Each structure stands twice: as C-alpha cells, then as structure tokens.
C-alpha cells in the first residue's frame with residue numbers, strides 16, 4: 001500500500017475498508033471528476049472508473065464521489081478500468097452552501113487536511129473575503145493557511161501581513177512570488193508528506209502557478225495576465241489532485257467566484273427580504289421567530305402567508321449564521337487571550353527586572 005500511503009491512506013480509511021477487503025475489492029483515491037467518470041489513483045496506476053449500483057441512484061449529490069474521496073472498486077487491470085461501489089466515509093468535507101440555491105451543500109473536495117487560501121497582494125487581497133474563506137475552512141474541519149501571492153507586485157507587503165496577523169493571530173501566513181525560488185521553498189516546507197492541501201481563492205491569484213512550481217513542471221494551465229488579475233477568464237476548470245515528489249498531496253481548484261457565501265450579511269437578507277420585513281413587526285427586536293409570543297413571522301406561518309418550507313430554510317440558515325459568528329468570536333477570543341498573555345509576559349519581565357535592581 002506504499003503508493004496509497006503517499007496519497008494519504010491512513011488508519012481512518014483502513015478501518016472502514018476492512019469489510020470490503022475479502023470481496024476482492026480494492027481502494028483508490030479520486031484525483032479528478034470528469035463529466036461521466038473519475039480518474040482514480042490506485043496502488044499500481046491511475047485508472048478511469050465509473051460508478052455503479054446504488055451510487056447511480058443516489059438522490060443526494062453529496063453521496064457521489066468527489067475529488068479527494070477514497071472509493072471502493074472492482075478493478076479490471078488489463079483494461080485499466082474500475083467500477084466504483086462505494087465511497088468511504090469522509091474525514092473532512094470542504095463545501096459551500098449557496099444561499100440562493102435552497103442551501104444545498106456544494107462539495108468542493110473531500111478529505112482535506114489543510115487549505116491554502118490564496119489572495120494576490122496586488123489587487124485581490126481583502127481582509128473580509130479572507131475571513132469568509134477562513135470561516136468556511138474552519139467549519140469543514142480543515143486547517144487554513146494564508147498565502148499572499150504576487151509579492152513582487154506590491155509595495156506595502158508588511159502592512160497587509162500585519163492586518164492578517166492582527167485579525168487571525170492563529171493562522172500561518174506565507175508570502176510568495178513566483179519568481180523568487182526561496183518563497184516557493186518556504187511554501188514547500190510547509191507541506192507535509194501524506195497530508196492533503198487544497199488551494200482556493202479567486203481566479204488569477206496564482207494558484208496553478210504555485211502548484212506548477214511545487215510539482216516542478218507545467219502540469220497546470222495558467223493564463224498570462226499582464227495588467228491585473230484576471231476577471232471572467234478561468235485558467236483552471238476542474239479540481240485536480242496531484243502528488244508531489246516529496247510526498248505532499250495538493251489539489252488545484254478553479255477560481256471561486258461569489259464566495260459571498262451564506263456568511264455575508266447582504267447575501268443572507270437578500271434572499272429573505274420578506275422575512276426581514278415581517279420581523280420588523282415582532283415584539284422583540286432580537287426575536288428568534290421560534291418560540292416568542294407576538295412574533296410576526298410565526299403569525300404569518302400560522303395564517304399561511306409564509307410557507308413552511310421557506311420558514312424552515314430561514315431558521316436553518318439563521319442558526320448556521322449564528323454558529324459562524326461564534327466561530328469568528330472564538331477567533332477573536334483567542335487573539336485577545338494571546339494579547340493578554342503577551343502583556344502579562346512583558347509585565348512579569350518588567351517586574352523581575354525591577355526586583356533585580
């Protein structure tokens with residue numbers, strides 16, 4: 001299983017695979033989703049695999065294999081083909097929920113350990129957008145690492161680093177410039193063998209360029225941009241997983257547009273305008289519209305002017321929103337704690353010095 005270990009195979013998946021082992025089934029990791037089939041890395045080679053049976057009738061998109069998934073297959077070696085029977089339980093799922101699409105989960109990739117959030121220093125950098133990415137990653141159980149790219153095109157790198165540090169003291173920051181091999185080295189030192197790293201961020205910020213440098217060859221298509229980061233043109237069109245020579249696993253993704261997400265306030269209220277209007281008439285300003293008396297929303301629900309489905313959706317999203325806010329608060333709390341620790345440290349030091357004199 002040496003090859004598969006390189007691809008991130010570990011006891012978490014091994015345990016699940018036990019029950020399939022004796023039926024002549026094998027495992028592999030999905031490295032790319034095509035329209036009608038999947039590229040899967042197996043112990044011996046990369047094969048093309050298709051889904052079968054119960055997966056074909058899956059009623060939820062999330063049950064289908066995604067890039068990064070470990071799948072159980074029948075492999076036909078002489079044809080270099082496989083039939084996928086099952087998807088092993090995911091350790092993490094990186095997903096986003098489009099508010100306007102009935103909050104359906106859209107899976108970006110599975111079994112991610114770390115996510116590199118890439119923002120280019122010349123024009124894409126934006127602390128609010130960054131925080132949305134970080135929240136999304138934390139919520140998926142992965143660990144974020146910030147990459148500020150295109151350092152060669154920016155005059156005040158330090159002030160941007162400071163801003164990120166002040167907002168997210170727990171998060172590692174890597175500065176890159178594609179023409180500076182040292183910065184690529186730093187990036188590569190942050191990639192651990194057997195762990196999976198996804199690159200996410202807007203189109204044109206340089207995700208594929210960085211991955212090409214890590215791989216050491218031009219595997220990923222990039223588009224030459226002269227003046228500014230690209231708008232509307234995506235060089236990368238699908239998610240694909242690559243194995244690095246030194247053992248890390250990286251996933252390239254197409255630039256994300258509209259990571260307005262569920263987190264952004266405007267995205268939230270736009271979809272639920274009538275809701276906001278109704279809640280103006282609730283007795284309590286902080287009404288949760290779940291159990292309060294004199295709640296205009298519950299009244300509308302009762303007399304049928306508000307659909308149950310819409311109500312359920314709203315409550316679900318509202319809870320999520322609250323949850324995300326606590327996550328962000330938690331981050332702020334950690335920052336505050338660290339700040340006080342520092343203050344105490346310098347205070348103690350100061351005090352000790354005083355004593356000595």
Ligand SMILES: Nc1nc2c(ncn2[C@@H]2O[C@H](COP(=O)(O)OP(=O)(O)OP(=O)(O)O)[C@@H](O)[C@H]2O)c(=O)[nH]1
Pocket residue numbers: 149150151152153176177178179201202203204205206207208209210221222223224225233234235236237253254255256
């Ligand atoms: N000056 C400068 N240009 C860079 C740097 N990194 C990437 N670029 C250029 O930025 C452009 C876009 O890079 P890509 O790697 O295709 O960007 P991407 O994030 O993969 O874009 P999508 O695949 O569309 O999501 C290319 O022209 C790169 O040559 C850098 O560090 N400095």
Ligand SMILES: [Mg+2]
Pocket residue numbers: 207208209220221222235236252253254255
């Ligand atoms: Mg790309």
Ligand SMILES: [Zn+2]
Pocket residue numbers: 279282283287288289290292294295296297298
């Ligand atoms: Zn209410």
